[in-house]
Amino acid sequence: MLCEIVMDEQALLGLNPLADGTTQQQTLQYFEQLKSSADGWQLCATALTSGTYTSNDHVKFFCFQVVEDFFKKSYPDANTDVTQNVKTFLLTWLQQQSCGPAQDKSFIRNKAAQVFSLAFIIDYPSRWPGFFMDLIQTLQWGPRAVDMYLRILLAIDSEVVDREITHTAMENERNTLIKDTMRVQCVTDLVDSWYQIISNYEDSNTEVTCLCLEVIGAYVSWIDLSLVANDRFVGILLRFMAKPLLRESSCDCIHEIILKGMDPLGKTKLIESFITVLDSAGLLNTLEDNEGDYLSKLGKLINGIGLQLIQCWQKLFKSKELSSADVPLKALEHKVPLMFRFLRHEDDDVSGSVIQFAHDYISLLKQLPCVSEQQKQNVKDLLFIIMQKMKYDESYSFDHEGEDEAMFEEYRKELKIIFNNIGALDSELVLTAVHNLFAQTLTHWQNKQFQDVEIVTTLLYMMAEALPATHSGQYFMGDKTKVSTLQEMMRLLVSSRVSCFQHPAVVMQFFETVVRYDKFFTAEPQYVPDVLMAFLDERGLHNPSAHIRSRTAYLFSRFVRTVNKSLLQDCLEEILCRLSDLLVLNSPDNGLKCHLSGEDQLFIYETAGVFVVQSNFPPEKKIELMRQLLAPIVSKFDILLQQMLSESDDTKQMAYAQCLSQAMAFASRVSKGFSSNLTMKQCGLIEPFTEILKIFLHALDVPVHRSLLQMGVRQYLHRMVVCMQDEILPYIPMAMENLLKNPDAKELHDFIPLINQLVMKFKKQIAPFLQESFMPIVRTIFHVLSLPCDTRDQVAANERKLLQRGYFSFIATVVNNNVTEVLQNQDPANLSRVLMTVIEGAVEIPDPQTQKLCFSILKRLVEVWGGSNVLSGFDDVTYKQIVPACFMAPMKTSFDLADGQTILVLNECAACLKAVSDKKGDDFYQISPVYIPTNLKSKPRDYTDLLSNDEVRFKNLQELLQGILHSGSFMTLGRLRYTWICVRIF
Structure with missing residues (x-):
């Protein structure tokens, strides 16, 4: 029995969009309370079925959310009584929704459908085997019940079938069981209910009919196709195609049917049957008399048909079934003229609906061993359609580009891809067609519309990408015909004074094109002065259009770089x-x-x-x-x-x-x-x-x-x-x-690359000055890093981190550019302090980039100062500080061996130890173990058997270092081997 406790009305006040923050917070707390309560879902279920909140959508949505949370977290383990209560609640709500005084808003119905689907995937088929029969029984309650029935089916599809939703292996296994059971138990009944719905409501409730068509399209992907692709369904779909309120949904439904997974020849047969009935009904011959939205849907259907036939051909062609592959190929060729009719339509949305068909058709022709005369004609027709459709429309606003303009530019990019593919398939065709159109237009450009002039200039620009073998800007090399034709078009472009055309699109494209083909002017420099003047006068840099001035400034700089000065x-x-x-x-x-x-x-x-x-x-x-x-x-x-x-x-x-x-x-x-x-x-x-x-x-x-x-x-x-x-x-x-006067962390961090640049370029020349300024720079960095900082200020914290890293990059620059005397000649106390910061950075700072820098500094110092008397006391630093640091750093809990940057630190750390080994020889194995810190025994690892006394510890470390370092493998030490060494030592 459902809970009879009433909702906390005061706590629900926060659901009002105008409620203050405190009230909303109280509501949120109440929401969490209900979700965590064992009876919370029942309280909400009662509220939904009691009729108390009939007119309050916010409360209803709130209640469904609580029930949804219960279904996701607790319901799978519920007992029989709870299962029965859930079933009673859902069917009761469904009856009230269907027969009550008013229908809930769409977003409430969608949420309810989602809740039904969650109950379904848990209960079906074991705990609620009659789920669909119970739903179908509700259809007698009228159109509201039908509406909810269809929404529930769509929600179930999302949970069980939708391939765009990622499922776990267990969920996939569950979904397979559900579909298999449905195929046996109820799919036929579902299909019959769909037919009854679209038959009964086609005139009285088109919204429900369209929703049912959406359901059919969703389920057809995994049910027996013959249940839908038959005379009774096809006949009614064709009838709907003649009804303005139903035809778009009918197109979508047929589209989903032809997407059904099938063998290639079966798919081809299915498509041909649909095309036959559509053509017989005259539905493919009325493009000019119909509105754009419907034609876009019809175009989507034609596009789907073309793509499916191409896929059928590809499957058969790849499997070497060449005779069978001719079947879908012939069917495809008969659809190409239909695709052309949509592609050349004046409405770009209609035209765009078949662009993928056109694109994939050219890709298919590129795979054929030879192209027929008809196919060549198709390519030619497609090229001319593309060139025509790329023209700007009169309504295009160049001064105030908005959403429509952005959509056209995207559409144009798609056409450009097809243009380039045609060029790859038949470069001679593209070259000839563009050249002829270009010459016809630019010879009399004064009498042409701006669209005609702009498109031929754009086509010349696009030829650089469309024609093969034009690498690295060498457009005037290779095939003589191509070179000669391009040169002729460029001569006409720069000598025709088309740059004086009074439209920004033409002028802009002129400059884009002359810069793209700048190598033309190397061969024919006599045209350079005219082009330069175009850049400099009111056509370019002094144009009234700010956009042209801005773009020309950049293009001019590019052009000048290539001109013979x-x-x-x-x-x-x-x-x-x-x-x-x-x-x-x-x-x-x-x-x-x-x-x-x-x-x-x-x-x-x-x-x-x-x-x-x-x-x-x-x-x-x-x-x-x-x-x-x-x-x-x-x-x-x-x-x-x-x-x-x-x-x-x-x-x-x-x-x-x-x-x-x-x-x-x-x-x-x-x-x-x-x-x-x-x-x-x-x-x-x-x-x-x-x-x-x-x-x-x-x-x-x-x-x-x-x-x-x-x-x-x-x-x-x-x-x-x-x-x-x-x-x-x-x-x-x-x-x-x-x-360096009172800098903050960011200013100081930005200063370091400058001093690094000076050191890298001038090295010994700048060493005397750097020796004097080294400690002032270091002290300034130390001072800024020591200033108090608000721990909540993430920007300041990041600036300090970057400065810290910058400091170590400064030290690294000094030691890596043969000016270590700058460090060597510092006061011993200052040098010791600097060295300690580097060692601390290698071990204590949980930043892999910083640690890597620090170990590289230490390695370099060992290479320069180790094994010599250049710097007094450096051997002590090596044994007492550097060697222990190489072992202590990887033992830190912050040292994440799963991170790629940390592995680089590990390699640098290994290289540092190898450098010590190379410099000190046998002394390293005798002296170093003494300084491995024994306090590492306190680490949360028990290696006391190795550390029971110094002699054992010494012996193990000596053997390991000698065995591994002498083998030379330490330089390429992997993470596992290094971890094992540290474990063995510590």
């Missing part, structure tokens, strides 16, 4: 003059009126730098041009700096700081023009860049927005270290002094 020598100064208005600092005092964003200006500064650096001018002229290029930065930097400092408005102050940071980024990008073959010194351009460095260093002593400004200075210094030699060194002390 000697061609530009005579007009270089004019080019720089045309770029001058784009090099203005976009600062608050000029109203932020620059035509380009800061990100886009980076490309312009880089491009201008390339022009100057790679020009044929003498050094004096290059210096003059470079100073002109940097003039907007040089002339305004200090002014902007002072304006920032005098500004009281936080927003404007930040705007100035961002402008100053961008100015430094611009100067950094100008230096990108230099290379290993054309250095700053060779060009005689050291002076302009050191002059501007002096100016930038003023920003390091500014109290506001220091992180942003320091980032800009560091970025510039990084570039100068790359581009200069020892000319940069005089500026390093001042820069470092300011960068």
Whole structure:
């Protein structure tokens, strides 16, 4: 008997969406209380069947959730009485839902169906063998009962059949038993009930009819196909195809039927029978007279038919049953014209419904040993449909691209894939078709619509990917016909002045195409000036469209990189003059009126730098041009700096700081023009860049927005270290002094890569300075790491972790770049402190990257200082600290041997011990065991038999180290072997 206790009304108030947080929390606690209570589900079941909460959807959903939790956790082990109570509750609720005054909302019915399905998978077939018969009996109660019956069947399908849901092996075994039992006991009755439903409700309740068709489609995948694919069902499905409210669901149902797993020839026969009846009923000849949603569904059906026939052919072809494979292939060829009709439909949703069919059809033809004339014609027809359908529609908004525009771009990408596949199948066809259309259009582009001009330019752009053997941008090599045709199209593109077309899509595609085929201009450089002017004038960088200006800035930088600079020598100064208005600092005092964003200006500064650096001018002229290029930065930097400092408005102050940071980024990008073959010194351009460095260093002593400004200075210094030699060194002390003034963890972490870069490049040259600055750097790091930190602040904690790792990377850079004298010449106490931090990092810090760094440092120090008298006392450090660390680190509970990074630590640890062995020889085996820490006996492992006295301990360790280290296998020690050694020793 169901529980008669009433719900706590006060606790249910929190279900109201407008309830405050406290009330909602009380409701949540009540919810958990009911779930944990043995009678909680009964209380909720009573509430659902008592009629008390008929109009309160929130309470009903709440109650079903409690019952659902009970079914998932406790019901599988319930006794007979509880099972009977559950059955009574479900059927009672179902009757009230079917015959009561009002029907529950859809989301309540779906939740109820889910609860029914949970009871079903537990009780059927053993505890409730008549589950389906009981459900079918409810159909007499009317359409509401039918609706719930169908929803329950769909929920059962999700639990038992849906392949997209991952099941355990036990669940799969349960589901197989359920389906096998259903096939024997009730599937025929279920199918009969479906037929009665769709027959009785096709006119009076189309919603129920559509739901039933969905059920049929779901169950057909595992029941006997003949129960559905027969005259009575096919006849009624065809009738529904003529009814606007039912035809979409009918299409989906037929689609699911043809997806049914079958042998290839049986599947082909099934498809042909459906096509015959659909065609006889005239349902495939009315594309123009029907609305898009239905045609999309019909297209999906045709798409499914095509894909299934292709799969049938593939199975037979792979199994070498070539004569049988002709059957689905012939059937497929007859469906291709039908696919074309959908593909060329003006509605892109309808067209898109068969794209996969078209794609897989071309893939099939690529597998055939030879292609028939009809198939070649099909490919040609498909190509022309693709080229036509890729055109932009009049409704496409280039200024305000929204969801429709995004969907068209995705649709276009799918068409492009098919275009490329056709190119791989028949490159000559693609080359000829595109060339003819391109020539016809561009010869008279002034009289064409923008869609026609844009598509031919896009097709030329796409040819690079569609035509075979065009690797690494070498589009003008290989087949002479291809090369000649591409060159002819490129000549027409750049000489026709189509770049003057008054539409952004055409102009943008023009620039994209000339950059993609930049190698064309190597062979025909006479066209370079015209293209450059297009980039520089109102067609490109000065275009009214911000989008075109932005994209052109990037494309221009790419184009300039490939152009022979000697061609530009005579007009270089004019080019720089045309770029001058784009090099203005976009600062608050000029109203932020620059035509380009800061990100886009980076490309312009880089491009201008390339022009100057790679020009044929003498050094004096290059210096003059470079100073002109940097003039907007040089002339305004200090002014902007002072304006920032005098500004009281936080927003404007930040705007100035961002402008100053961008100015430094611009100067950094100008230096990108230099290379290993054309250095700053060779060009005689050291002076302009050191002059501007002096100016930038003023920003390091500014109290506001220091992180942003320091980032800009560091970025510039990084570039100068790359581009200069020892000319940069005089500026390093001042820069470092300011960068190390009261830094936070992030600033200090960002500083370390700069000092590392200096050490790696200049090595011995920078050693004297580094020797003086080493401890100040280290002390600053120690100080920042010692500052108190809120343990709840994850950002700050991560910054400290990165700084800690950065500190060890700094030490590693020093020892790995042959400047260990920097450490060697430190005060012994300071050096000892540094060494102890490295040993502590190797053992105590639970960060594999840090530990690996530390062990690599120790290994290198052993290699440099071990076995010599270079550093007094290092042997003691080796035996007393380094060797024990190699054994202590892997014994830490945080040392996760299942982690790949930790295995790298293990290898580095082994390499460190091997280095000690190589340096110290037999002394290592005699002395090291004495310093293995005996306190490791307190580890939660019992190895007292090995540690009973020092003599036994010494003997075991000596034997192990000699046996393994002498074999040389320690360098490639695996995790299991290393763990075994540690266990044996400790």
